[in-house]
Amino acid sequence: MEDGSNPLLVEIRRILQVLHQRRWLVLGVVWVAALISMVGVGLMKERHEASARIFVDTQTVLKPMLRDLAYQPDIDQQVRMLARTLITRPKIQRLLERPDMSAAFDNPANPEAVVSRLLDQIKIVAADRGNIYNVTYRDTNLKRARLVVEGTVDLFVSAGTDVKKKDSVEAGQFIEQHIATTEGKLVAAESRLKDFKVRNFGLTGVSPQDHFARLGVLSEEVTQLRSTLRAAEQSRDAFRRELAAEDPRLPAESLPGAAPPVANELDLRIDAQRRQLDELLRRYTDAHPDVIHARQVVTRLEQERRQAAERRASEGERTRGNAATSPVFQRIRISLAESEAQVASLKSQLAAKSGQLDEARSRAGRVPQVEAELAQLNRDYEVVRRTYDQLVARRESASLGVKLDESSQLADFRVIEPARVTPTPVFPSRLHLGLIGLVASIGIGVAVALGLEKMHPTVRGVRMLEQLSGRPVLGTVGFASTPAWVQASRRDWRRLIVASVLLLALQGAWLGWLLARSVSR
Amino acid sequence: MIVIDLPALHDAGILVPGQVRSALAEQFRHLKRPLLRNARSNAEGPEHPGTLIQVTSALPGEGKTYCAINLAMSMAMEVDTGVILVDADVIRPSVFARLGVESTAPGLLDLLTRTDLALPDALISTNVPKLTLMGAGNPSLRSTELLASAAMDRLLRQLATEYADHVVIFDAPPLLLTSESVVLASKVGQVVMVVESGATRQDSVREAFVALRHCPVVLSVLNKCDEQTGKGRYGYYER
Numbered sequence: 116m117e118d119g120s121n122p123l124l125v126e127i128r129r130i131l132q133v134l135h136q137r138r139w140l141v142l143g144v145v146w147v148a149a150l151i152s153m154v155g156v157g158l159m160k161e162r163h164e165a166s167a168r169i170f171v172d173t174q175t176v177l178k179p180m181l182r183d184l185a186y187q188p189d190i191d192q193q194v195r196m197l198a199r200t201l202i203t204r205p206k207i208q209r210l211l212e213r214p215d216m217s218a219a220f221d222n223p224a225n226p227e228a229v230v231s232r233l234l235d236q237i238k239i240v241a242a243d244r245g246n247i248y249n250v251t252y253r254d255t256n257l258k259r260a261r262l263v264v265e266g267t268v269d270l271f272v273s274a275g276t277d278v279k280k281k282d283s284v285e286a287g288q289f290i291e292q293h294i295a296t297t298e299g300k301l302v303a304a305e306s307r308l309k310d311f312k313v314r315n316f317g318l319t320g321v322s323p324q325d326h327f328a329r330l331g332v333l334s335e336e337v338t339q340l341r342s343t344l345r346a347a348e349q350s351r352d353a354f355r356r357e358l359a360a361e362d363p364r365l366p367a368e369s370l371p372g373a374a375p376p377v378a379n380e381l382d383l384r385i386d387a388q389r390r391q392l393d394e395l396l397r398r399y400t401d402a403h404p405d406v407i408h409a410r411q412v413v414t415r416l417e418q419e420r421r422q423a424a425e426r427r428a429s430e431g432e433r434t435r436g437n438a439a440t441s442p443v444f445q446r447i448r449i450s451l452a453e454s455e456a457q458v459a460s461l462k463s464q465l466a467a468k469s470g471q472l473d474e475a476r477s478r479a480g481r482v483p484q485v486e487a488e489l490a491q492l493n494r495d496y497e498v499v500r501r502t503y504d505q506l507v508a509r510r511e512s513a514s515l516g517v518k519l520d521e522s523s524q525l526a527d528f529r530v531i532e533p534a535r536v537t538p539t540p541v542f543p544s545r546l547h548l549g550l551i552g553l554v555a556s557i558g559i560g561v562a563v564a565l566g567l568e569k570m571h572p573t574v575r576g577v578r579m580l581e582q583l584s585g586r587p588v589l590g591t592v593g594f595a596s597t598p599a600w601v602q603a604s605r606r607d608w609r610r611l612i613v614a615s616v617l618l619l620a621l622q623g624a625w626l627g628w629l630l631a632r633s634v635s636r
Numbered sequence: 637m638i639v640i641d642l643p644a645l646h647d648a649g650i651l652v653p654g655q656v657r658s659a660l661a662e663q664f665r666h667l668k669r670p671l672l673r674n675a676r677s678n679a680e681g682p683e684h685p686g687t688l689i690q691v692t693s694a695l696p697g698e699g700k701t702y703c704a705i706n707l708a709m710s711m712a713m714e715v716d717t718g719v720i721l722v723d724a725d726v727i728r729p730s731v732f733a734r735l736g737v738e739s740t741a742p743g744l745l746d747l748l749t750r751t752d753l754a755l756p757d758a759l760i761s762t763n764v765p766k767l768t769l770m771g772a773g774n775p776s777l778r779s780t781e782l783l784a785s786a787a788m789d790r791l792l793r794q795l796a797t798e799y800a801d802h803v804v805i806f807d808a809p810p811l812l813l814t815s816e817s818v819v820l821a822s823k824v825g826q827v828v829m830v831v832e833s834g835a836t837r838q839d840s841v842r843e844a845f846v847a848l849r850h851c852p853v854v855l856s857v858l859n860k861c862d863e864q865t866g867k868g869r870y871g872y873y874e875r
């Protein structure tokens with residue numbers, strides 16, 4: 116019966132039972148597995164690792180990629196991004212084209228496959244802190260591994276500087292181009308401004324307030340002129356009247372001259388005729404032909420008298436000429452002349468000023484628009500000017516920056532430790548694999564036995580039998596310890612031990628040989 | 637009367653009466669008690685006489701002949717009971733070979749086929765006092781049918797009635813390989829199923845027990861099993 120005291124012990128005993136029962140199976144499997152592992156390990160080529168340590172200014176190198184990201188990736192991601200950026204297919208292809216590299220790879224028939232393998236196997240791993248990385252590569256050939264790592268590191272360093280130079284040259288060219296176009300625009304804007312100013316000369320440079328004030332002033336002046344003109348005309352008219360009223364000649368008493376007798380005769384006749392008319396009118400009405408006739412005569416005579424008087428006056432004046440004898444007359448005439456002159460001048464002034472006012476008024480409407488256009492042109496000009504200034508400033512700073520970079524010690528890549536290869540192969544070496552192979556073989560053997568047991572479980576133990584059968588168990592029968600049986604059993608054991616020892620010896624020799632080989636390197 | 641070379645048998649690892657107490661003897665003493673009890677009580681009625689015990693297993697090589705012989709030997713040491721050991725493995729009879737004897741006497745199948753024979757003709761006495769043997773007889777292609785025949789019924793009844801003070805142990809063929817054993821099991825009173833520890837698949841064992849589901853008394857024995865109830869160790873006992 117089972118003792119259920121310690122299930123673990125029971126389990127272990129059971130496992131040992133199983134193994135013992137299938138001991139030859141276990142041994143056979145172990146033998147086969149061990150042989151296979153020996154062959155496998157023997158055929159395997161050991162790999163060596165070459166590594167170099169470099170400093171990479173991660174932020175700078177990754178800047179183009181990080182620019183578009185909204186978040187800051189963590190270190191692992193940065194390393195991966197770095198690896199992807201630095202180790203690209205074109206770069207590896209360039210690397211392979213180097214003569215020593217292509218020789219090391221024996222001018223492969225399928226360079227694409229080699230490139231893919233390199234892409235896969237050249238690794239960048241973060242080491243220590245921050246910006247320090249290890250570049251590693253594993254290969255079966257020592258020299259080749261070292262060459263690959265060396266080449267890769269060279270690639271970074273040279274690519275870094277190339278890229279930088281190219282960048283700054285490109286930037287410089289770009290700025291120059293931009294400056295040239297902006298300069299053109301600047302010149303165009305200036306000439307436009309100048310043309311505009313020329314076209315609107317007089318309007319420009321005067322503020323609207325000034326202009327309207329000027330209008331006001333002008334109209335004030337015009338009004339004033341008008342009133343002054345009116346006054347001057349008034350005075351002139353007065354003078355004229357005065358002159359007309361005034362007799363240019365002195366009276367006859369004061370002058371040595373005689374009154375013409377012709378006038379007196381006419382006067383007598385007119386008086387006589389008037390007396391006759393009055394008589395007629397006493398007797399007859401106005402409609403009487405005599406009355407009418409008499410009136411006509413009177414009128415005629417008066418007319419003659421007037422004409423004679425006028426003739427006399429004009430003769431008298433003519434004979435005397437401009438020399439007016441009356442000083443008052445003369446003074447009045449002078450004043451009249453003056454006032455007439457004043458009037459004339461005022462008139463011309465008024466005309467001029469009115470003209471100006473009209474012109475100003477006509478332009479008044481256009482001034483705001485002109486002002487607006489001027490402001491626009493000024494603005495445009497200012498904008499172009501500012502752009503131009505900025506570009507010039509940037510060009511200056513860019514050239515300064517380039518100089519700074521070249522002169523400074525900071526660079527994107529630096530080699531801290533050059534490529535070197537560890538002489539001992541990278542884990543797992545053949546020795547390791549041999550040991551692992553041995554252990555694995557034993558494990559496989561055990562596993563096979565236990566696995567078979569699991570797959571095809573047999574009856575072990577009375578309880579199991581009882582469960583299985585559902586019938587009572589009579590009991591158990593053990594092994595018979597007959598001498599024959601004992602002998603057979605012993606023989607079996609002996610065989611088992613011999614086989615196991617043989618296997619172990621073989622494995623030991625094999626591992627020893629591997630060890631000797633690895634030490635001798 | 638056959639003479640069994642008992643010392644040789646003992647060397648071969650089989651129980652021999654009269655020898656020193658050994659672990660094997662103790663085991664079989666332990667095993668036979670319930671069987672004898674059942675045989676004496678005969679509780680199953682005339683259809684399944686308790687004195688008829690069949691020793692079988694699921695598959696060959698599990699040790700049923702070994703167990704049958706040992707049981708017979710162990711029971712032969714009983715005071716009140718005799719044992720008739722019948723080699724019912726008509727396909728591959730091994731009892732006699734195991735005992736190291738030969739016999740030309742008629743066997744079980746002969747009893748069934750030939751009408752001129754009677755039961756006592758097939759019984760062979762041995763130098764072990766209470767042990768009687770019966771061979772398998774001439775092999776026949778119709779052995780299953782013969783075992784299922786009315787003649788077999790008659791024979792069994794005869795064994796149960798005329799030899800009521802004897803326990804009849806049938807060393808039967810494996811259950812799963814042939815149908816003879818199943819047929820026989822349906823006629824006997826007790827079936828002892830021998831199962832080899834750690835070798836027979838559980839499926840087979842289960843199948844075998846399913847085949848015996850109609851049998852009233854089926855008892856199992858775990859053979860080649862190391863587990864002990866505190867007695868002795870692995871494999872090596874006191875001789």
